[in-house]
Amino acid sequence: MHALPGISLILLCQLAGETFVQLLEIPIPGPVVGMLLMLAGLVWHGAVPQSLRLVADTLLRYLALLFVPAGVGLMVHFELIGRDWLAISLALLISTALAIAVTLLLLNLLLKRNTSRGGERDGG
Amino acid sequence: MADEIVDIWVYLSATPLLWLAATFIVFQGAIWLNARLGSNPVLHPVLLAMAGLMLILLATGTDYDTYFEGAQFIHFMLGPATVALAIPLYDHRREIRALMMPLLVSGVVGASTAAISAVGVAWLLGADRLTLLSLAPKSVTSPIAMGVTEKLGGLPSLTAALVLITGSLGCILAPPLIRLLGIRDDKVKGFAMGLAAHGFGTAQAFGISATAGAFAGLGLSMAGVITALILPLLAGGI
Structure with missing residues (x-):
């Protein structure tokens, strides 16, 4: 090829x-x-x-x-991570859970509305 | 004999070959180790490879710049890989066109939620400005996230690690959240997982169904484009 x-x-x-x-x-x-x-x-x-x-x-x-080469570059920033580790951990945990929950609920709602509207249109 | 080995080491450690080869070999070993540990997303091969290479560099007293001389050839491929994301996006063009508005609205809201809540929580806890800038694109697939961080003036290597940890967290958090919120539509499950947990979430979504996997790929691409377009414009506020 x-x-x-x-x-x-x-x-x-x-x-x-x-x-x-x-x-x-x-x-x-x-x-x-x-x-x-x-x-x-x-x-x-x-x-x-x-x-x-x-x-x-x-x-x-x-x-x-x-992304391994860039990831290894973390070793240069150990000091920053050591200082901010609690903020980083909580930020990642909370934001990931929130992003998943918000997207699940919103898209679920919009798709349901989309299909019911499409159904009405098909129906008449 | 010992002198010769030292000579060879001195010669090799000054060429890009040594650290280029080391990156490939350690990554290969990390994949093997991860498979032996039952493909656990928390111990992703990338995280294992990063830890392994850092240990080797620290043990041999090699600084990161020397390592990067060799590893930059792999790093360079992130750009072409980002361009290549257009192909899965094109493959899903029919679903995208049919559900354009719901996907776009959820994509913008979901991607903004990820970025704003991450920066917000870290800011409340008094994190450094560099940390905040590196946190913002953490839900997005690595090549795009690192490009965005670079543009924002954050630390791309910190972002690379945060992206990987976010992916692992997403795989752990998504199943209980889906159950808790009573979501039954595989399209919704997949899209949310790809959007919030990029490639890790996409891989896990393919375990639910092919539809979930396809929509996860879509969520991944949309989150990447939306974040890359919106974040640099918002970042003035950080």
Whole structure:
């Protein structure tokens, strides 16, 4: 299988995203803009080229490995973590529980409303 | 003999090869260890690998900059991986279009809740400004979260660890919350898990059903895009 066109496409989108962000001086990560450009390109093209899917699948399958180098950098910040460990632990625990609960309740409510409205429309 | 080994070590520790290879090998070992421990999300391979590499660096007296000379080649791939997230998003375009408004509203509210409550709680407890900036994007998949933290002026490495811990917490907290709130729709379960606990939540959602897994992937991508677009604009307040 040819991985080359897929790699080129991804790097091209990232490069375009980075250029866009630098040019307009907006505080959004360049690769995120690159992702949106890639998405727009795929919608326009109407399919995912096989080579692109191969490269994307490989990258996303090993995503976990990619944040190890930055994670090891924690060793530089032991002092900060030692000072803020209680705040960090409670913040993570409370915010994660809240985010899950709020999203569960809100989407559940909206989807129920969506289906009942759709039902009324179908009914008459 | 001992001198030769020291010479070889001095030579190798100055090349990127040593720490690039070490990162791969330690990660491989971490996956093996995690599988032996029953694939426990609390002892995720990434957390194990991070701990292992830190121990090796401390034991050999190697500083982080030297390590990063080699590991930067892996780190670089985060950018392309972020771009590659467009593919699963494209795969789900039909569900997204059909349920556009409910997903968008829940996505914005859920992602904002995660960021604001994390920063709020830490701020009330008197955390450092750097900690607050690094906490804000912690619910989002790592490559995006680290990019956002960098833009905000926080510490990307701290964010990387917080993201991983959030993922583990999400896997522990989601099942009891789903039961407590009486949620039956797999689409809702999956979306919330992907949104609040990124890749960890997505992996767990696939254990519920394929639909839950697909919506978790959607939640992950939407949380990433929404957070990346909104947070840098709000961060002036921190």
